[in-house]
Each structure stands twice: as structure tokens, then as C-alpha cells.
Amino acid sequence: MSFIEYGDTIKEGDTAVVFLGHESMFPVKVQNGGKTQTKYGVIRHSTDLIGKPYGSKVTCSKGGWVYILHPTPELWTLNLPHRTQILYSTDISLITMMLELKPGSIVCESGTGSGSLSHAIIRTIAPTGHLYTVEFHQQRAEKAIEEFREHKVDHLVTVKNQDVCKNGFGVTDVADAVFLDIPSPWEAIGHAKSALKHEGGRICSFSPCIEQVQRTCLALEEHGFTEINTSEILLRVYNVRTISLQIPDLGKAAEDNASATAFDRGSPSNQDAASPQAGTVQFKSSVPLREMVKVFP
Numbered sequence: 191m192s193f194i195e196y197g198d199t200i201k202e203g204d205t206a207v208v209f210l211g212h213e214s215m216f217p218v219k220v221q222n223g224g225k226t227q228t229k230y231g232v233i234r235h236s237t238d239l240i241g242k243p244y245g246s247k248v249t250c251s252k253g254g255w256v257y258i259l260h261p262t263p264e265l266w267t268l269n270l271p272h273r274t275q276i277l278y279s280t281d282i283s284l285i286t287m288m289l290e291l292k293p294g295s296i297v298c299e300s301g302t303g304s305g306s307l308s309h310a311i312i313r314t315i316a317p318t319g320h321l322y323t324v325e326f327h328q329q330r331a332e333k334a335i336e337e338f339r340e341h342k343v344d345h346l347v348t349v350k351n352q353d354v355c356k357n358g359f360g361v362t363d364v365a366d367a368v369f370l371d372i373p374s375p376w377e378a379i380g381h382a383k384s385a386l387k388h389e390g391g392r393i394c395s396f397s398p399c400i401e402q403v404q405r406t407c408l409a410l411e412e413h414g415f416t417e418i419n420t421s422e423i424l425l426r427v428y429n430v431r432t433i434s435l436q437i438p439d440l441g442k443a444a445e446d447n448a449s450a451t452a453f454d455r456g457s458p459s460n461q462d463a464a465s466p467q468a469g470t471v472q473f474k475s476s477v478p479l480r481e482m483v484k485v486f487p
């Protein structure tokens with residue numbers, strides 16, 4: 191098992207994900223003789239995990255079962271031990287695209303934090319790229335080094351325990367991309383410029399407050415960066431459901447012209463819909479109710 195390469199079977203030393211449901215997962219270090227407690231009972235690593243294929247359904251001691259999943263950066267983001275605020279997959283996807291990361295990219299990052307973004311970057315730039323990640327909190331830097339080793343990606347990453355605003359990234363003229371997730375990114379822009387390769391190269395800074403964004407944009411301009419823009423990504427999950435709405439009274443002429451095919455009028459074949467009430471139409475919708483008011487005033 192490695193976070194960058196799929197392994198078929200669960201081995202001693204792997205980090206596996208115990209999946210009880212979409213809202214209930216946790217990582218486990220697989221150890222000979224190890225035991226993991228779940229609400230469905232104990233999982234014995236030697237007999238229940240080691241040698242079994244990833245994706246196996248494992249029965250726990252009380253008879254309930256769980257799935258054992260191969261780790262991915264996305265599952266790690268959902269299950270990692272939080273030492274800081276972290277970046278989640280929606281933002282990570284935009285960052286990866288805007289920084290044009292790909293296999294072979296050289297990337298500088300600060301701070302490492304809990305390593306959520308770092309794992310995603312490493313997976314993207316493998317097998318020939320490298321991540322230089324800078325974290326000034328000693329325990330966080332040490333924990334990140336330990337996790338990268340356990341996840342067998344340590345050859346793709348260098349962790350530096352220093353203040354990026356004072357000491358930079360420890361590399362010059364090599365980075366294809368720089369990413370900042372620190373409280374005062376404007377203080378690190380000069381170091382980011384030194385780390386970037388001479389031509390091209392992209393920088394992204396993540397800030398929760400618009401004042402931080404403004405100061406960072408000014409610093410970017412002062413250091414000669416171009417094509418500066420600010421983006422936010424909002425994820426909207428569609429929740430498709432059957433709804434019932436009153437038919438507006440548009441008069442007889444409109445009724446004669448109305449196309450019966452435009453709506454599902456609650457035919458008996460519509461299994462999941464309750465019987466329609468007189469004067470209503472039923473159809474599938476994913477539009478939030480708030481916005482529907484605008485559609486059907």
C-alpha cells in the first residue's frame with residue numbers, strides 16, 4: 191500500500207480505512223496482533239485484515255460488518271487527525287487545476303498543517319515531481335514527516351521546519367508552483383518568487399478573509415506577478431426529489447394548449463410518487479425550494 195500506488199492486498203504496516211458508512215470512517219494502522227474496536231465489535235488485524243483484498247467486507251466480533259478501503263488522499267482528508275484547519279477536496283481540486291499541477295511538477299507549500307493538501311499534491315506530482323513543504327510548528331512538521339513515511343510517499347516530499355516568511359522555502363528557481371495557506375501570505379511573496387522557476391510558474395494563496403486577499407494581491411503586484419485573480423469555489427450537491435406544486439390558474443385557453451408531456455402527472459407507473467392531489471402537478475426537481483419561488487411565482 192502507498193498513497194500513490196494501489197496495492198491489492200492488505201499488508202502489515204499499511205494505513206487502511208475502516209468504512210462503517212459514508213458518515214463514519216476512520217484510518218487504522220495494520221499491525222500483526224493488532225485489534226481495532228468498532229461499534230460492531232473487534233477487528234483482529236492478523237486474521238481479519240492481513241492478506242485480505244482491499245475492499246473486503248469484514249465481519250466484526252459482534253456480527254456486524256465493515257468495509258476495509260485502500261487509502262486515497264480524498265479519504266485521508268476526510269479521516270486524518272486534525273492538528274490544524276485543513277483544506278477539503280473541493281478547494282483542493284480548484285487549487286490543483288489552477289496551479290496546473292501534473293506528474294513531474296516541483297511544488298512549494300506552506301504551511302504543511304495537517305498535511306491534507308500535501309497528500310493530494312504528492313499524488314498528483316508523482317512519480318517524478320517533488321513537494322517542498324514548510325511548517326514552522328515543530329511538532330506539526332515532525333508528525334507530517336512521520337505520516338509521509340508511513341504512507342510511503344516520503345521520497346516525494348521534503349519537510350522544512352522553519353518560518354517561511356523569514357527563511358523561505360529553502361530552494362530557488364525550481365518551483366513550477368507555490369501554494370500558501372498561512373495567516374500573512376503577503377510576507378512570503380518575495381520568497382515565493384525566489385522559489386519559482388525563471389519563466390512561467392504559478393502561485394496560489396488561500397485566505398479566509400478578504401483583507402488578507404487584498405494585501406496578498408498588492409504584494410503580488412509589487413513583485414511583478416501578472417494575471418492575478420481571486421476565486422471561490424462553492425459546491426452545490428443536487429438533491430433530486432419528487433415534488434408537488436399547485437397548477438397556476440392561467441385560464442381555459444392556456445389549459446387547452448398545455449402539453450401533457452411537459453410534466454409527470456403522477457401516473458400509476460410513477461412508483462415513488464404519492465398520489466397527486468387535484469390541481470397539482472408532480473415532477474422531479476433538484477432546484478432548491480427557495481429558488482422555485484422565482485420559477486413559479
Ligand SMILES: C[S@@+](CC[C@H](N)C(=O)[O-])C[C@H]1O[C@@H](n2cnc3c(N)ncnc32)[C@H](O)[C@@H]1O
Pocket residue numbers: 274275276277300301302303304305306307308324325326327330352353354355356371372373374
Ligand atoms: C491552516 S494550516 C494549513 C493546513 C494545510 N493546508 C492542510 O490542508 O492541512 C496553517 C499552517 O501554517 C503554519 N504556519 C503559519 N505561519 C507560518 C509561517 N510563517 N511559516 C511556516 N508555517 C506557518 C501553521 O503552523 C499551520 O500549521
